[in-house]
Amino acid sequence: MAGYKETPRQKMIAMMYLVLTALLALxxxxxxxxxxxxxNHSIENTNENLKSKIEETYARFEQQHLLNEAKVGPFWDKAKEARQLSDDLIKFIDETKYEVISKSEKITIDEARATPLGKISTRDKYDVSTNYFFGGSQDGSKGKAGELKIEIEDFKTKILNLVDENKRANLKFGMDTEGPFYDASGKKQNWEQHNFYHVILAANVTFLNKLIADIRNVESDIVSSLYSSISADDYKFDQVAPKVIPSSKLVFQGDTYEAEIMVAALDSKQNPEVFIGGRQIPASGGIAKYTVSAGATGLQTYRGTIKVQGPDGEPKDYSFEESYFVMTPSLTVAPTKMNVLYANVDNPISISASGIPESQIQPTITSGTIRRDGKEWVVRVPLGQKATISVVHNDGKTQRKMGAADFRIKRVPDPKAYIANTDGGPVQKNMLLAARAIIPRMPEDFDFDLQFEIVSYNFAGVRGGDMWERAATGNMLTQEMQTFISNCKRGERIWIENIIARGPDGNRKLGTISLTVQ
Structure with a gap:
């Protein structure tokens, strides 16, 4: 916003005042x-108009302050100080003006305020006014003129300090107190002598009102400069568009979706320079679009810099950092009837949740223990009916329940005892002697890598019509049993029974191996 400028009419009035002052000397x-x-009448009207226009600026200024106190506050405080400085000096000049009229006309101050210049009978006299302004001094320094000069110079110093130094040169003061000044004969004068010595009252009043006009012009320029400073550092935009920025586009059931909704502004005529990892990102219409192939999984973070031209024409750098999460495409197909954990053994399980790093997954179990083993988890439960595994997402700030899964607890199935690669039936004698050991095997559909060992067993056979029985520990056939087998004839029967096998959850009694020697 520009300061208030003099109209041609106001310039003409000022010129007339100078001409009249020169003629007055003659x-x-x-x-x-x-x-x-x-x-004087024209200047008074001008002053009223100036005051109204300045008040409009103050009103806009105050409105901006109400909208944004933090930003506008420092400038608004200076504007109020400019108003106070101007009002104080104008009050001093008004008091001076009405006081000199009062003394010259021998009327009260209130009567002086109510009397227009054209009705003042002593408007063509200068004796009283000169004595008032000079106070008996030759140069006017001891009278009201000297006081007024000091007030003007103090005003100029203080009001200039309200604006930046680089803007002061643009301000034009019409209150020159330094001169040089000369009378009609060319003799040098000071400011007090030039404006108040033997100058008629009409000229005094007109000059004082002109000073008020000068003050209002300076005030207008100062306040306008301060008002323009509010947006001096603001960027200029030509487009606005609604923007919704969610904290995450992945929301879990029971969680809260959060997003920032705003009106974003941009300058479509100025493309920002965006650099990520040293590479410049193409921009068009004021927007740069960053694309990158999603390779490694997990949390990915990138950093960069945006360069834009500032309001002052200088480039401005703004750093940023953003992250995104890369997941491996996954498909889960689970049989709902087969959620089974085996008691007293290590059950490997896999736990994952879309969009959540493995390190932020925390499972718990209602019965037994669960621990991490590499990328998997190992569950161990006692014999019972059911166990529930619950999963919590813990990102270090909040914990979210991700869900739970129920598992039935089953006893590990019994292994089956084998010898010579058979669990019963016909067997070649030489195969039986070559094997010499009882081997426990888990069922083929049991996928756990689980081992049992034979603790003891009984060996029985028929020899000469009598039952021959022996007991043994471990899984190996004794020498005596091997001799018995060597002497067996085709068709004779052998039984390996009461087989005891030890597993992770204790001892099991296995089924009998019934053999027929071939």
């Missing part, structure tokens, strides 16, 4: 006096 005629009255 001759005080009725026409010149009445011309001062006319010019």
């Amino acid at each position: 001759n005080v005629s009725v026409e010149i006096i009445e011309a001062f009255v006319s010019v």
Whole structure:
């Protein structure tokens, strides 16, 4: 916003004042006096208009302050200080103006305020006003003129400090107190002498009102400069669009979806320079689109810099960091009737949740223990009816229940005893002697790598019509049993019974191996 500028009419009034002041030094005629009255009236009207326009600026300023106190506050405080400085000096000038009229006319201050310049009978006199402004001093420094000069210079110093130094050169003050000044004969004068020594009251009043106009112009420029500073560092945009930025596009049941909804602005005429990993990302219409092949799984983080031209024309750098999660495509097909855990053995299981790193998965079990083993988990449960595994997602900030799965607990099935690669029936004598050991085998559909060992067994056969029995420990045939087998004839029967096998959950009694020697 530009400061308030003088209109051609205002410039003409100021020029007329200068001309009249020059003529005044030569001759005080009725026409010149009445011309001062006319010019003064125009200046008073101008001052009222200036005040109204400045108040409009203050109103807009205050509205911006209400909308954004943090940003506008420092500028608004300076604007209020400019208003106070201006009002204080104008009040001093008004008091001076009405006081000199009061003394010259010998009326009260209130009467002086109510009397227009054209009605003042002593408007063409200067004795009282000169004495008032000079106070008996030759140069005016001891009178009201000296006080006014000090007030003006103090005002100029303080109000200039409200704006940045680089903007002060653009401000134009109409209150020159330094000069040089000269009278009609070319003799050098100071400011007090030039404006108040032997100057008629009409010219004094007009000059004081002109000072008020100068103050209002300076105030307008200062406040306008401060107002423009509010948006000096703002970026300019030509497009706005709604944007929804979710904290995550993956939301689990029972969790909360959260998103930032805003109106985003951009400059479609200026493409930002976006660099990620040293590589510039193409931009069009003010937007850069980053694409990258999803290779490694898990949390992926990237960092970069955006370069844009600032309001001052200088490039500005803004760093950013973002992350995304890469998952392996997965398919889960699970038989609902076969959620089984075997008691007293290590049950390997796999636990995963889409969109969640393995390190943030925390399972628990209602019966037994569960521990991590590499990328899998190992569950060990006692014999019972059911165990429930519950999974929690723990990201270090919050914990979310991901769900639970129920498992039936079953006893590990009994192994079957084999010898010579058979669990019973016809067997070649030489095969039986070559094997010499009883081997426990788990059922073929049992996928666990589980081992049992034979603890003891009984060996029985018929010899000469009598039952021949022997007991043994371990799984090996004794020498005596091997001799018995060597002497067996084709068709004779052998029984290996009361077989005891030891497994992870204790001893089991296995079925009898009934053999017929071939």
